[in-house]
Amino acid sequence: MxxxxxxxxxxxxxxxxxxxxxxxxxxxxxxxxxxxxxxxxxxxxxxxxxxxxxxxxxxxxxxxxxxxxxxxxxxxxxxxxxxxxxxxxxxxxxxxxxxxxxxxxxxxxxxxxxxxxxxxxxxxxxxxxxxxxxxxxxxxGASPTVDTATDLPPATDSPAFDGLENASLVTPDDLVHVEWDKVCLGMLLSSGQVWAVESVACSALVGVAMLLFSPLLTAACFVGGAIGTLTALVVSEGPYAAAYAGVWGYNGFLAGGAMLFFVVASPRVLVLAVVNALLATFIQAAVVPVFGQNNLPVFTFPFCLASLLLLAAVSSSSSFHRVASPSFPENHLLQHHQESSAVHKRGRKEETSAAMIA
CATH class of the missing domain: 1.10.3430.10 (Ammonium transporter AmtB like domains)
Structure with a gap:
């Protein structure tokens, strides 16, 4: 294997x-x-x-x-x-x-x-x-201890979350109380939280592993994770333990990469990757209370729903180019460029032949 x-x-x-x-x-x-x-x-x-x-x-x-x-x-x-x-x-x-x-x-x-x-x-x-x-x-689990409002229990026993219990409730007009160093940490941890692991070492290795494969895909995923983590500040209440732990970022992390993996990269696709990360995070905010009624985490349902909807949307448009056999975004771009060049050359040859016949 x-x-x-x-x-x-x-x-x-x-x-x-x-x-x-x-x-x-x-x-x-x-x-x-x-x-x-x-x-x-x-x-x-x-x-x-x-x-x-x-x-x-x-x-x-x-x-x-x-x-x-x-x-x-x-x-x-x-x-x-x-x-x-x-x-x-x-x-x-x-x-x-x-x-x-x-x-x-x-x-x-x-x-x-x-x-x-x-x-x-x-x-x-x-x-x-x-x-x-x-x-x-x-x-x-007859007596679960899960904080269902945030999907996962806050990891306050970790040094990375010292003082978390004193964090203030944040409103759009009072963002100075957000602990931005922990927000940045949450952006990194979102990569490890794909596997439900809260570990800087694991998250860093995930980043290195992805970078070795595709820098473009890595950038899209981490931007998606950052968007998800930041969006948590406006769709959830403080003290944002789950955001600091990367829990609000992992669906955005996956959603950002999904668009670039299955669609040839372009400025429009990059914008859609951002939209997909936002959509996945808003879906997460919407379903957390629902899943919480049964003491369930949301897993990656938000990513799946958002990505399936947007991928179906772009598949119906001629402005986007779906990848027939996914490999990695850079290769998709190269293949698309080669195919476009070949089509352009064939068109020029046909025009030349038609002109000669005329």
Whole structure:
């Protein structure tokens, strides 16, 4: 098995990047890293043996990146959301969710293919929501300690959040009380929060891994994360613990990169990437209270909904150029330029031939 599955979560596609991200997960939390590997092994068996999915899909990591998130997110969030340690039974739930995510991926991919849309991380969202609700129904977490207003419990035990409890309620007319150094930290942490990991080391390794693959994609993702983090200041109340932890930025992080990965980059696409990050963050603000009623995090549902809608919108317009076989944005630009040049040359030859005949 390759490392493709680990980095396809953030659209990057080379073994070194995947290895760096896996190291980051283990540095952040050994249990998270172990849960990730555990779910990958199960998912690989399901994809290869049970469903017999195409080798091209498996080698690219497409059926496996949702199980990666199943493992990392469940291992990271179970204890804070259920107020109890991870037990062997929880590992069993994780394994079941890994199986579900591959099956859901296969089904959704087939359904969405007719519309030329990807499944993104919807399989992870569906599978993990099912086991979280199932565990809740089984009696886990009878007294949850989650701050449902912010999606994740504030990590005030970290040195990065010292004094957070004294932060003031921020209004649009009183932004001076925002702790901007922590806002900047939240922008960085948003990359690690894609895997529900709050770790500077992991987030930095994610950035390096992405930069090795595509500087343009890296810039789009981190700008999206920054937009999401800043938007949190106007769609949520202080003291902004979740924004400082990167929780408000990860959907924007993914949304910003999604547009550049599936559409040939252009000034319009860059603007749409910003719009997509904003839309994902506003959706997150809207659904947090709804999910909070069942003590669920929003996972990456906001990113999926926003990105599917905008990608469908640009697919119906001749002003945008969808990528037939996604690789990386710089290559998409080069291929588009070459194709445009070839079409232009053919047009000139046809005009010359017509003139000679005339």
């Amino acid at each position: 390759s490392n493709e599955h680990k980095k396809m979560v953030v659209f990057v596609n080379n073994p070194l990047s995947g290895f760096l991200i896996l190291i980051g997960l283990f540095l952040a939390d050994v249990t998270v890293g172990g849960a990730t590997v555990f779910c990958i092994i199960i998912a690989f068996f399901v994809a290869k043996v049970l469903l017999d999915l195409p080798d091209g899909q498996i080698s690219a990591g497409l059926p496996l990146f949702s199980p990666v998130l199943v493992g990392s997110v469940t291992a990271s969030l179970f204890t804070p959301f259920f107020n109890s340690p991870i037990t062997p039974a929880v590992w069993g739930y994780m394994g079941v969710a890994a199986v579900f995510s591959v099956c859901v991926f296969a089904g959704l991919s087939h359904l969405l293919a007719s519309h030329n849309l990807p499944a993104y991380t919807l399989p992870f969202n569906i599978a993990t929501s099912l086991i979280f609700l199932g565990m809740r129904g089984a009696g886990y």
